[in-house]
Amino acid sequence: MPELPEVETVKNGLQELCGTTLKVVITRFPRLRYPLDTTKLNQEAGSKILKVSRRAKYVIIHLERGYLLIHLGMSGRITLLKQNVPLQKHDHVDIVCDNLILRYNDPRRFGCVVYITELENSSILGKLGPEPLEQNFTPDYLYQKIKTRKTPIKQLIMDNAIVVGVGNIYACESLFLSKISPLRNGLDINLKECQILVQNIQKVLHEAIAAGGSSLRDYKNAHGELGYFQQSHNVYGKAKKTCRICSSIIREIRLGQRNSFYCPQCQS
């Protein structure tokens, strides 16, 4: 599943769209997670692409009157084509801008391409917490949000209303680096620990974005695709392996419907 670093990488790869003119949007399978109103969107034909940004795991294409939001869901992929190529299975949407085609492919269709005219007040983006890499995600902010919560810290940092984009991998890894057990409740975490945790969330995300940038270049040369990448992890996916720090066995538990990995020795 694409996480925040992949989406950031995709967003960076789409900067060549800026300054081009939207010609047409073609949908071949409109039943994605949210419907795409192509009639309304195609009234933007002739609009310039003003900017391509990211909020949480949405890529946002800023047009003159509104915004195109793209979410990759579980299996979405974006390819930026310099010329038309034969369609593949699950190529659902083409966004044609001058001589570039942004092609959206999504086998499982949990993603979406939607057109909206209001950004921060929209039903999709309006309730989201701060971005983890921006200045308003501070230790004190996190502490205020969690200090009365009887919910495991791992679930709290994965809650989009508290902070966006901390996916399962990054939650496991940042808790490991912070030596905090994923099972501890929010109300047991002090301000000092929030400080360490915020730093480590930002560290793992920055490292993943940097890794994505380099693997993206290789990938793009071969396929013209902007997509996924793998990184090495300390605990995520390492159940029954030994901890790099203390050689204890990494434990796997279910927490809030998600598999969680941690070192019972290093994390308390």
Ligand SMILES: [Zn+2]
């Ligand atoms: Zn350990």
